[in-house]
Structure formats: structure tokens, C-alpha cells
Amino acid sequence: MFVKQAVSKALHGLRTGFVALTVFQFSLGGPFPSPVQAQPEPQARTPIKHVIVIVGENRTFDHLFATYKPTPGETVDNLLSKGIVNEDGTPGPNYSLAHQFSADATDSPIYQLSPKNKTLYGALPAPLNGGPTDACLSNGICTMADATSSEDGLAQDYYQFLLTGGTGLTGRVPDTRISGVHRAAPYSTLPPGPFQLTASSTFPYDAYANSPVHRFYQMWQQFDCDASHISKLHPSGCLADLFAWTEVTVGSNVNGITQPANFSTDYAPGKITTGEGATAMAFYNMLQGDAPYTKFLADHYAMSDNYHQPAMGGTGLDEIMLFFGDAIWFSDGNGNAAVPPHNAMTTFGGPVDEIENPNPVPGTNNWWTQDGYGGFGNNGASTGVYGGGSYTNCSDLAQPGVAPIVNYLGSLPRPIKPNCDPGHYYLLNNYNPGYFGDGSNAYTDANPHNTPFTIPPTNQRSIADVLLENHVSWKSYNDQWNQYLTDKYQLNFGTVGPNSDAYCNICNGFQYQTQIxxxxxxxxxxxxxxxxxxxxxxxxxxxxxxxxxxSGWVDGHPASSKWNLYEGFVKKIVDAVQANPALWHSTAIFVTADEGGGYYDSGYAQPLDFFGDGTRIPLIVVSPFTKPGHISHQYADHVSILKFIERNWNLPTVSNRSRDNLPDPVVGPDNAYVPQNSPAIGDLFDLFTFGAPGNQSSSHQ
Known part of the structure; x- marks a missing residue:
């Protein structure tokens, strides 16, 4: 999606947090040499001749697999296995392992990675409602004809879910569909930790749910990392106990505005909040039938319970990591590092400030100076623009937010290098890519329907360069790309019918890249x-x-989509591949999400560099070369998919600084999850049992 169009459509306007006219997340794109395969394609080293990577949106591992019970002989690390919750979703004997705290950072002039003044919540702040009130009235999809003409990416029996799931509530009020959330004070009696979304009949699995904050500095803070916290339970010193507090104190889109006088971290009539409450602590219950197709794939194929989003924060950087194995930085458009607009006027007005500053405003408790996707004063064009803090020069300890993270990395028993080149401002959150779909330059485009919150084109290398140079065939398939090609400013975003354009531009990593x-x-x-x-x-x-x-209709993003719609998208592809026996017997389908969406997860996250890793996210491999129900514990993230591709076709790494240069993990006998040779990520080969195809499972339930 075109980042500015989000503000005008209720369907996607919920992807951000605080300001009414805000923007949100979309995807990526790329550049290259020649599409002609001048030489024969190299032979794969395994029976896998085709890799398909399907990327949904915004779910952590525990959010989906909280109560998953593995097949005999396998083990899993989740809320149930740790005793944090019981099979029925209620607090378990070890619930305190996931306790959440409030904090007081009022007296701090700088960003707090690990605030010291913490207090256990008596009850979580009330989770607030988000998502369409009514699928027909809010989204415009009222009939099956509306559904099938607006989206062509679903298995046939899943189109019905585009017509259902409305919340029945207005936005930003207590989500009383959740057991323990009330219409009057006290608005929440939820215990101070994870809670089941679907614990009552008023919140079925098919319902839309709110979206938590998922930005870079926010997620680092939610993890609450300090070397003094290191223990057997917390090998990286990250307690993950500030998910709710960060969510209610700063949210996702401050954009440099003054904190409202009637701002509150708890819902109350007449008060302004971040619009989320403790949404981040929600999870589904597979033992009660939630996420049925996801569970079916996990039972019949192989998955990882130690696979992570590669960066803290949201879609933009995490998708970029999948394609580049690295973060990308602000340039002059010709490959030279430059300084982003900082309190500067643009063609679209301003001033805008695209440099992140998570230092709290004096006198506030964690209300940040400059952080956001960018604000717009006019819904029809980029006028009255402001804010937009999303870049950081992490090579400079004097830059806001940098020193606490770099100092933490350096204080670990095995110090971690930030991997930040001098004078480079790296993009940490969602900005439009530097090109439109037709190849024209999006950064220099002054059309009033464009936005200044766009990164210049980059000539950094991606996996596409490696594939092209080594004559390995590839394509990037993007739902509703054809509509986007004739709707470059995405003025049809969220409309219903054959012209519906819910394409995600920030999700297509190659769209950032000049070579492509x-x-x-x-x-x-x-x-x-x-x-x-x-x-x-x-x-x-x-x-x-x-x-x-x-597309945004079916990517599974909370508030704007649903996970069952993403399940339907995946099922259509899996069914099609299995219907072609020759293809099925040479294919591996990697099913994952771009990032965790800000939802809580109890798993270990390994510090690899300044940018991440972040929370665990789902990864299932659907292939005849998997052992049904197998669960890999080897540490991995999105760049592990690049490592798999490189190993399978005997290819070089993307660049001399990309994460695919990291070694495979070496673990000890007492902990299969934590690499002793950190930083290290696996190549996912342990998910397979190569030899004669032994898994003939079908995706049909």
C-alpha cells in the first residue's frame, strides 16, 4: 500500500496507533542486471528445486501457538509448556514468568532501554478495540460478489470470512468482547500478563482484533534488556516485561506533537490514549480450535519454535532484512550516505523531522520527542505534513536512542557489534520505497498525492543480485500488483471491486532497489x-x-485483516502446488509472518546487532521432505531463508556485511535454543529429512 493512503481508509487506518490522521505499513521492491538467464541454471544440492516464501503479517509465535501441543516425540517452547498458561488459557502455575510492569521514566532526559522504577500491574490496562465495526459498513464488502471481485487470492471456502468478523464496537474503547474487560470502571480485571482473546463466545476466532504498537525503539524498550538481568531464564538479559507499558505510554505515532493535557495510560471517558491498551498481551488457543489450518500444517509438516523477526519493530525493516539481509540507509539516491530531512521544509510543506528521537519530552512519562510514520494535515494530499521520525545514525553514540542499545550490546558476556557504518542513517520503520511499480522515482516525485515519507532509491545489494549473477531463476509475486501499476499513488486503496488496490509496497523489498x-x-x-x-x-x-x-485484505494483519484470511491465502497456494505432483515433489513452501506485530512472546531473542533480533514469529515448512510434526529448535530469523537459498544452490552471500555471513549456531547439551557462538543463525536445513519424499500429506483437512 501507498503509505499516505492509509489515513483515508478505515480498513487500514488502524495499522498505526495514536494520531487520528496517521499512516502505516507497506512493502518493498528492487533493482538488477539482466533478466535473461544467459547460462544454465545451477543444479540444486538437495531435492528442493523450488523455494516458495509466503509472508503474512504481524503475529508472534506465542500469539498463535500459545497452547499448541506437539506430536509425540517432539517438544515445543510456548506459554503452555512453560506453565505460564493452562490448556484452557487461564493463568498457569508459572504465570509470573510473563508478568508485566509499569515504569516511571519521568525524571529521565534520555531514552530508557530498561527503566529501573517498575511496578507490577495489579490488572492490565484495558485492551481497546480496533478493526472494522461491521465488515460491510466499514470495509464495503457486503456480498460474495464484492469479496471475489476485490480479492483473488483465497481458497474458495475462505471468501466468506471477508464478509464477517466485525467488532460491533467503536474504536479506542474497552474491548468488552474480551473476558475480563468491562463497559464501566474498573475497565479491566485482567491479570498482569498474557490473556486469551477468544476466551468468551463474544470473541470468536473469526473476529477482527486490535493491532499493538510495533516500532523499532518501542520494541527494544518492551524487551527491557540489561546485562544485569542475565540468568538461565533470560540468557540475553531481556525480561520482555514492558510490552503493555510502552504500548500505553507512547504508542506508535507521536510525530513530535505535544502530549495532550488529557492524555492517560488507562482508558477513561474524556481521556486521550494511544488507542491500544494492553492489546499486546493477547493470544489464541489452538486447543480450542483457533488457527485450525495453521495447526494442521504444523502437525503434518515441520516448523520452528526458535524463528525470529530479524529486526525490532515493524514491517518495513523486517521485510527489508528478508531481501537484503541487512538494513538500508538514507542516501542521495546515487549510493552516497546523506542526512535525512531534520526540521526541514519539503516540496510538500513541513517542517518534517525524519530523524528518530525517542528521548522523552521533559515532564512526561515516556512520551517521545520525535517518532512516527509521518503526519498529514490534509486527507487528500500531502499538505501540512509533519513528524516522521524513522531514521537513526547508530554509529554515533550522541544520537538519540543509540547509546543505551549500543552500550547494552557491548556489556554482554559475548559483546555484540552494532554493525552501523559511520555517518549512515538507517531506516528503522515504515517508509515508502524509492520507486513506484512502473520504475519511476518515488522520492523525487512532487505529485501532491505522493508523500515526503519515502526513502531515496538504494543500490545496496539484495538476494536478487546474487540470484541474477548466478543464473538462478526467481520472481517476486505480489497480490494486486497489476492494480498498483495503474494506481501508483494507491488512490483505490481499500476500495471494493476489480480495481481494489490493497498492494503492499513496503512489503516488496525489491521496490527499494535501483538494480531491479x-x-x-x-x-x-x-x-x-x-x-x-x-x-x-x-x-x-x-x-x-x-x-x-x-494484499492488505488477506495478509493477516491485525485490525485490517484476520489470520484466517491469511490461512486461506496460504491454503490456495499449497493446494495448487500439491495438485501438480512433479512440482510438489521438488518444492519447499516456507510460511511465515513479516514480524510479530508487537504481540508478546516468551521466547529467547538473540542480540545480533543494533537492529535485532526481535520476537519469535511462526515458520512452517510445507514439503514432502519434512517429518510430520517436527519442531526445530535451532536459532533462526528471516535471513536464515537467504542462507537456505545460498546453501541449496551453492551461492555467495549478499554482501560482506549482510547477516547471511553469520555462522550456524553451536549449542550446548542443556539448551538447544541459545547459540554459544553468538551472533549466529541457522540455515533451516534441519527442518528437512532429505532422501526419498516421505511426507505425502495433503493440505486438505
Whole structure:
């Protein structure tokens, strides 16, 4: 999606947090040499000749798999296995392991990575409602014809879910569908930790739910990391006990505005909040039927319970990491590092301040100086723009927010290098990519429907460069790409019918990259619609490597989509591949989410550099070369998919600084989850049992 269009559509306006006219997250794109395979494609080292990577949105491992019970002989690390919750979703004997605290940072002039003045919540702040009140009235999808004409990426029996799931509530009020949340004070009697979303009949699995904050500095703070916290339970010194507090104190889109006089961290009539409450602590219960297709895939194929989003925060940077194995930085558009606009006027007005400053405003408890996706004073065009803090020069300890993280990394028993080049301002949160789908420069475009919150084109290397240089075929398949090509400013975002354009531009990593997008032949050969994916699967013309992204309708993003819609998107692809036996017997389908969406997770997260890792997220591998129900504990993140591709086709790494250079984990006999040779990430080969295909499972339930 085009980042500014989010403010005008209720369907997606809920992806951000605080300010009424805000923006949110979309995806990526890329550049290249020549699309022509001048030499024969190299032979794969395994029976896997086709890799399909499907990326949904915003769910942590515990959020989905909190109560998952593994098949015999396997173990899993989740809320149930730790005793944090019981099978029925109620607090378990070890619930205190996930306790959440409030904190007082009022007297601190700088960003607090690990505030010291903490108090256990008596009850969680009331989770607030988000998502469409009514699927028809709010989203405009009222009939099956509306559903099928607006989206073509679902298995047939899942289209019904585009018509259902409305919250029945207005936004930003206590979500009384949740057991323990009330219409009158006390608005919450929830215990101070994880709670089941679907614990009552008023909140079925099919219902829309609110979206927590998921930005870079916020997630670092939610993890509450300090070397003094290191223990067997917390090997990295991260307690993950400030998820609710950060969510209610700063949220996701301050954009440099003054904290309202009637701001409150708890809901009350007449008060202004971040609009979230303790949404981050919610989870589903598979033992009671939630996420049924996800559970089916986990039972019948293989998954990881130690797979992570590669960066703290949200979609933009985490998708970029999947394609580049690295963060990207602000440039002059020609490959030279530059300084982003800082309290500066732009073609669209201003002033905008694109440099992050998470230092709290004096006299406030964690209300940050400058952080946000960018604000707009006018819903129809980029006028009255302001805010937008999303870049950081993490090589400079004097820059806001940098020193607490870098000092923490350096204080670990195995000190971690930040991997920040001098004078480079890295993009930490969601900005539009530097190119439109037609290859034109989005950063220099002055059309009033464009936005200043766009990163200049980058010539940093991505996995596409590696594949092209080594003659490995690939495509990036993006749901509703065709509509986007004729709607570059996404003025049809959220509309209903055949022109519906819910394409996610910040999710297509290649859209940031000059080598791909500025070369017409490369771009048109490799960036495709998902309609082409279905055709390539049916015709047996699938490339070796495929990246697949659903549209905003069905990506599973909280508030704007639902996880059952993403399940339907995945099922259509899995069914199609299995319907082509020759393709099925040479394919691995990696099913994951871009990031955790800000939801709580109890798992270990390994510090790899300044940028992450973040929370665990789901990863399931659907392939005939998996052992049904197998659960890998090897540490991994999105860059592990790049390592798998590189090992499978004997390819070099993306660059000399990308994370695919990290070694495979070495673990001790007492902990399979924590690498002793940190920083280290796996290549996912342990999810497979190569040899004759032994897993003939079908996706049909």
C-alpha cells in the first residue's frame, strides 16, 4: 500500500496507533542486471528445486501457538509448556514468568532501554478495540460478489470470512468482547500478563482484533534488556516485561506533537490514549480450535519454535532484512550516505523531522520527542505534513536512542557489534520505497498525492543480485500488483471491486532497489502479480525462488485483516502446488509472518546487532521432505531463508556485511535454543529429512 493512503481508509487506518490522521505499513521492491538467464541454471544440492516464501503479517509465535501441543516425540517452547498458561488459557502455575510492569521514566532526559522504577500491574490496562465495526459498513464488502471481485487470492471456502468478523464496537474503547474487560470502571480485571482473546463466545476466532504498537525503539524498550538481568531464564538479559507499558505510554505515532493535557495510560471517558491498551498481551488457543489450518500444517509438516523477526519493530525493516539481509540507509539516491530531512521544509510543506528521537519530552512519562510514520494535515494530499521520525545514525553514540542499545550490546558476556557504518542513517520503520511499480522515482516525485515519507532509491545489494549473477531463476509475486501499476499513488486503496488496490509496497523489498526497479527488462521479468504465480504453478513454469506477498485484505494483519484470511491465502497456494505432483515433489513452501506485530512472546531473542533480533514469529515448512510434526529448535530469523537459498544452490552471500555471513549456531547439551557462538543463525536445513519424499500429506483437512 501507498503509505499516505492509509489515513483515508478505515480498513487500514488502524495499522498505526495514536494520531487520528496517521499512516502505516507497506512493502518493498528492487533493482538488477539482466533478466535473461544467459547460462544454465545451477543444479540444486538437495531435492528442493523450488523455494516458495509466503509472508503474512504481524503475529508472534506465542500469539498463535500459545497452547499448541506437539506430536509425540517432539517438544515445543510456548506459554503452555512453560506453565505460564493452562490448556484452557487461564493463568498457569508459572504465570509470573510473563508478568508485566509499569515504569516511571519521568525524571529521565534520555531514552530508557530498561527503566529501573517498575511496578507490577495489579490488572492490565484495558485492551481497546480496533478493526472494522461491521465488515460491510466499514470495509464495503457486503456480498460474495464484492469479496471475489476485490480479492483473488483465497481458497474458495475462505471468501466468506471477508464478509464477517466485525467488532460491533467503536474504536479506542474497552474491548468488552474480551473476558475480563468491562463497559464501566474498573475497565479491566485482567491479570498482569498474557490473556486469551477468544476466551468468551463474544470473541470468536473469526473476529477482527486490535493491532499493538510495533516500532523499532518501542520494541527494544518492551524487551527491557540489561546485562544485569542475565540468568538461565533470560540468557540475553531481556525480561520482555514492558510490552503493555510502552504500548500505553507512547504508542506508535507521536510525530513530535505535544502530549495532550488529557492524555492517560488507562482508558477513561474524556481521556486521550494511544488507542491500544494492553492489546499486546493477547493470544489464541489452538486447543480450542483457533488457527485450525495453521495447526494442521504444523502437525503434518515441520516448523520452528526458535524463528525470529530479524529486526525490532515493524514491517518495513523486517521485510527489508528478508531481501537484503541487512538494513538500508538514507542516501542521495546515487549510493552516497546523506542526512535525512531534520526540521526541514519539503516540496510538500513541513517542517518534517525524519530523524528518530525517542528521548522523552521533559515532564512526561515516556512520551517521545520525535517518532512516527509521518503526519498529514490534509486527507487528500500531502499538505501540512509533519513528524516522521524513522531514521537513526547508530554509529554515533550522541544520537538519540543509540547509546543505551549500543552500550547494552557491548556489556554482554559475548559483546555484540552494532554493525552501523559511520555517518549512515538507517531506516528503522515504515517508509515508502524509492520507486513506484512502473520504475519511476518515488522520492523525487512532487505529485501532491505522493508523500515526503519515502526513502531515496538504494543500490545496496539484495538476494536478487546474487540470484541474477548466478543464473538462478526467481520472481517476486505480489497480490494486486497489476492494480498498483495503474494506481501508483494507491488512490483505490481499500476500495471494493476489480480495481481494489490493497498492494503492499513496503512489503516488496525489491521496490527499494535501483538494480531491479530502474531496469525495465529486469523489473517486468521478475516482479509479478500473484495471478502469475497461480499460472506458473499450474503450468510447471515456477522459478527456483519465489517470494509471495498477499494484499492488505488477506495478509493477516491485525485490525485490517484476520489470520484466517491469511490461512486461506496460504491454503490456495499449497493446494495448487500439491495438485501438480512433479512440482510438489521438488518444492519447499516456507510460511511465515513479516514480524510479530508487537504481540508478546516468551521466547529467547538473540542480540545480533543494533537492529535485532526481535520476537519469535511462526515458520512452517510445507514439503514432502519434512517429518510430520517436527519442531526445530535451532536459532533462526528471516535471513536464515537467504542462507537456505545460498546453501541449496551453492551461492555467495549478499554482501560482506549482510547477516547471511553469520555462522550456524553451536549449542550446548542443556539448551538447544541459545547459540554459544553468538551472533549466529541457522540455515533451516534441519527442518528437512532429505532422501526419498516421505511426507505425502495433503493440505486438505
Amino acid at each position: 526497479m530502474a531496469n525495465d527488462a529486469v523489473r517486468t521479468a521478475h516482479i509479478k502479480d500473484t495471478l502469475d504465480l497461480y499460472s506458473d504453478i499450474a503450468n510447471g513454469t515456477l522459478p527456483a525462488v519465489s517470494f509471495v506477498k498477499p
